[in-house]
């Protein structure tokens with residue numbers, strides 16, 4: 001790292017104290033479980049490619065991974081079928097529309113465009129090599145655990161909350177089926193996708209996932225090679241284009257780093273070759289991105305001068 005660890009610590013404390021109580025946004029409520037999470041929680045953490053860890057706030061609180069799980073499954077798909085198949089069958093473009101948009105599908109002949117929106121994520125789940133539904137789920141959960149270097153697990157209450165309210169996603173899965181854009185049983189893809197969203201992580205575990213991407217696929221805490229280094233640029237490019245949904249362009253313009261948000265309130269950001277950053281706080285903006293997590297991350301990276309562009 002070309003910057004002193006003390007400076008990183010000071011910047012982290014500064015980002016947290018400035019924005020951890022920032023007012024604005026609301027918890028997601030279309031998944032009933034998420035509406036019950038205390039909205040004053042906030043945390044930020046970094047894990048460097050050398051394995052150093054710093055955190056501030058409620059960094060041990062475990063929250064829903066939600067859409068950040070799309071990064072883990074895309075990582076697995078890149079390993080299983082390679083970047084060209086992902087690009088041709090799912091896509092590598094922003095949709096410019098909300099993460100659960102049906103209009104986006106209709107505009108593109110049923111092709112999802114991005115593995116990081118709900119349609120593309122279910123298509124990604126379906127393209128993985130798997131013998132049956134439980135094997136498909138186990139491979140995804142194992143990838144989440146390898147990236148986090150921790151025993152990430154399913155939250156039964158959250159999964160129940162999602163599985164009993166995910167009618168819009170089920171409709172998307174059938175639309176994908178009608179367009180030949182889903183590659184296993186559509187309800188199996190939707191079920192496993194819903195489970196992958198229903199795991200819990202804390203902010204340090206989320207930062208470790210980001211750090212594994214920053215370290216070319218080697219988890220800096222376990223030292224295990226989780227991903228093929230050559231696949232990482234494809235993953236980061238997808239995150240740049242769609243990781244923050246309708247705000248991805250603004251995020252690239254102002255922060256300049258690949259990131260991925262989830263409606264659980266987490267934001268994962270990668271500083272390639274340097275560190276992974278994770279921030280968490282439940283209230284979301286209208287795009288579905290955590291208000292405080294975005295502000296804390298932007299403050300930290302600006303103080304440290306991290307911007308790829």
Ligand code: DON
Pocket residue numbers: 065066067068099100118162169194197261262263264287288289
């Ligand atoms: O499928 C859904 O709608 C949720 N399980 C995940 C959506 C999500 O996290 C979008 N993120 N900001």
